[in-house]
Amino acid sequence: xxxxxxxxxxxxxxxxxxxxxxxxxxxxxxxxxxxxxxxxxxxxxxxxxxxxxxxxxxxxxxxxxxxxxxxxxxxxxxxxxxxxxxxxxxxxxxxxxxxxxxxxxxxxxxxxxxxxxxxxxxxxxxxxxxxxxxxxxxxxxxxxxxxxxxxxxxxxxxxxxxxxxxxxxxxxxxxxxxxxxxxxxxxxxxxxxxxxxxxxxxxxxxxxxxxxxxxxxxxxxxxxxxxxxxxxxxxxxxxxxxxxxxxxxxxxxxxxxxxxxxxxxxxxxxxxxxxxxxxxxxxxxxxxxxxxxxxxxxxxxxxxxxxxxxxxxxxxxxxxxxxxxxxxxxxxxxxxxxxxxxxxxxxxxxxxxxxxxxxxxxxxxxxxxxxxxxxxxxxxxxxxxxxxxxxxxxxxxxxxxxxxxxxxxxxxxxxxxxxxxxxx
RNA sequence: GGAGAGGUGGCCGAGUGGUUUAAGGCGCGCGUCUUGAAAACGUGUGAGUGAAAGCUCCGGGGGUUCGAAUCCCUCCCUCUCCGCCA
Numbered sequence: 407x408x409x410x411x412x413x414x415x416x417x418x419x420x421x422x423x424x425x426x427x428x429x430x431x432x433x434x435x436x437x438x439x440x441x442x443x444x445x446x447x448x449x450x451x452x453x454x455x456x457x458x459x460x461x462x463x464x465x466x467x468x469x470x471x472x473x474x475x476x477x478x479x480x481x482x483x484x485x486x487x488x489x490x491x492x493x494x495x496x497x498x499x500x501x502x503x504x505x506x507x508x509x510x511x512x513x514x515x516x517x518x519x520x521x522x523x524x525x526x527x528x529x530x531x532x533x534x535x536x537x538x539x540x541x542x543x544x545x546x547x548x549x550x551x552x553x554x555x556x557x558x559x560x561x562x563x564x565x566x567x568x569x570x571x572x573x574x575x576x577x578x579x580x581x582x583x584x585x586x587x588x589x590x591x592x593x594x595x596x597x598x599x600x601x602x603x604x605x606x607x608x609x610x611x612x613x614x615x616x617x618x619x620x621x622x623x624x625x626x627x628x629x630x631x632x633x634x635x636x637x638x639x640x641x642x643x644x645x646x647x648x649x650x651x652x653x654x655x656x657x658x659x660x661x662x663x664x665x666x667x668x669x670x671x672x673x674x675x676x677x678x679x680x681x682x683x684x685x686x687x688x689x690x691x692x693x694x695x696x697x698x699x700x701x702x703x704x705x706x707x708x709x710x711x712x713x714x715x716x717x718x719x720x721x722x723x724x725x726x727x728x729x730x731x732x733x734x735x736x737x738x739x740x741x742x743x744x745x746x747x748x749x750x751x752x753x754x755x756x757x758x759x760x761x762x763x764x765x766x767x768x769x770x771x772x773x774x775x776x777x778x779x780x781x782x783x784x785x786x787x788x789x790x791x792x793x794x795x796x797x798x799x800x801x802x803x804x805x806x807x808x809x810x811x812x813x814x815x816x817x818x819x820x821x822x823x824x825x826x827x828x829x830x
Numbered sequence: 831g832g833a834g835a836g837g838u839g840g841c842c843g844a845g846u847g848g849u850u851u852a853a854g855g856c857g858c859g860c861g862u863c864u865u866g867a868a869a870a871c872g873u874g875u876g877a878g879u880g881a882a883a884g885c886u887c888c889g890g891g892g893g894u895u896c897g898a899a900u901c902c903c904u905c906c907c908u909c910u911c912c913g914c915c916a
Contacts, residue, residue, distance in 0.1 A: 444879095444880090447879085447880090447885085448880090448885095450885085451879095451880090451884065451885040451886085452884085452885090454884090454885060454886085455883085455884055455885065457896075457897080458884095458885090458897085460896075460897090461848075461896055461897040462848070462849085462897080464848080464896055464897070465847095465848030465849090465896095465897075466848080466849085473896090476896070477895095477896045477897095478896085479896080480896040480897080481895095481896060483896085484895085484896070484897090647840095647876090647877080649840085770877095775858070775859055775875095776859070776860090778877090779877080
């Protein structure tokens with residue numbers, strides 16, 4: 407979240423960014439509540455100071471009449487403190503509630519626009535393969551190689567669930583391995599994380615209270631299923647002060663992701679492109695504020711290297727103001743080409759969230775032993791998301807008979823050069 | 831899930847209603863000494879808020895009281911034993 411102080415000192419900028427986001431935010435109300443809060447706080451604290459002094463004196467007073475008089479007096483002061491405290495709590499509660507609703511400010515270079523139509527392609531790499539036959543979509547290929555079972559997935563769990571079998575299950579695992587190894591080889595620390603988190607954690611990471619309807623939840627206990635590993639990484643150091651010299655820290659994890667998406671009928675319905683559950687390899691960086699720009703560039707470069715190594719064309723999009731997520735100040739998407747479906751598929755979002763999440767999760771670091779604590783910057787990026795990178799490999803490497811050539815970099819994991827046509 | 835014991839500063843640990851402004855130790859910072867380091871000695875050392883005085887924070891929340899780290903309720907977490915289980 408943004409600090410009240412920052413909002414106070416940058417009212418115009420904050421209001422403008424909220425407009426650009428199409429996200430009306432109660433900025434004036436927040437400033438008003440903050441003024442109220444300060445006024446009540448001052449009153450309460452004066453009374454408390456008085457009570458502290460007199461109460462101490464009571465402890466040392468021998469004369470019983472004198473004691474009685476003061477105790478009676480302090481009883482009234484105490485009542486007044488209780489009353490003001492009650493009011494203060496209400497004001498602070500509303501202030502916090504309102505602050506939780508305000509999204510991050512925008513990086514000045516973010517393209518302006520209301521929705522994804524205004525996203526800008528800023529780079530691309532790889533050339534689309536020329537097919538001498540009509541390339542098939544992945545659900546047809548899955549049927550031909552015999553590793554994709556949509557019908558049984560739907561029967562056991564409902565629509566949008568599927569089963570991967572044999573070589574396709576292995577292909578997915580190979581991709582995960584390949585991604586994880588690529589990042590750990592460069593010093594990212596691999597983590598195994600909880601796939602369910604407490605309500606407090608989802609609040610700290612910005613999923614709650616605003617995006618409750620997108621989350622799956624255990625309905626007896628306080629557990630939410632993570633929609634992305636980012637949520638867990640944000641909470642890794644919640645309520646901590648990191649020691650001098652402990653930044654930057656770079657992490658990577660493979661987790662499942664669970665998203666309750668109310669999908670419009672007819673959109674993305676075929677195949678496995680969009681589901682309620684999917685796998686993802688996620689990178690996460692904690693760093694000092696003056697380094698976050700270069701960490702962002704490094705994350706983008708690192709992410710782009712993956713489709714390049716896989717031999718799949720990709721393009722890089724700068725998300726526009728209306729399409730950037732709540733926590734981010736700036737986001738680049740990486741999309742890979744899926745020739746069978748004839749479309750670009752989003753496989754990664756790389757975001758710089760500045761200190762927005764750190765403040766919300768109450769994470770600080772000390773630059774040197776004598777400095778006071780500051781909020782670190784946090785960045786995240788998928789590298790990469792699973793069913794879609796799987797789709798891209800299948801569709802780009804398909805052959806006329808429906809068999810799939812295994813990309814060079816995945817062969818050590820697959821133990822085969824080609825996924826053959828299944829014997830009927 | 832059952833029974834018991836706990837949760838105090840970066841760490842250990844004292845504190846059972848009023849000079850506790852949280853003792854003491856370790857660690858850490860700074861200084862003196864030293865060619866340098868160690869040791870020794872000195873000194874300092876939590877966070878938040880505020881212009882400051884001050885106020886708040888002893889796992890979270892609530893209560894009793896003029897006054898709570900201390901008493902009560904409740905929740906969470908850790909440890910030990912039992913049960914269950916991959």
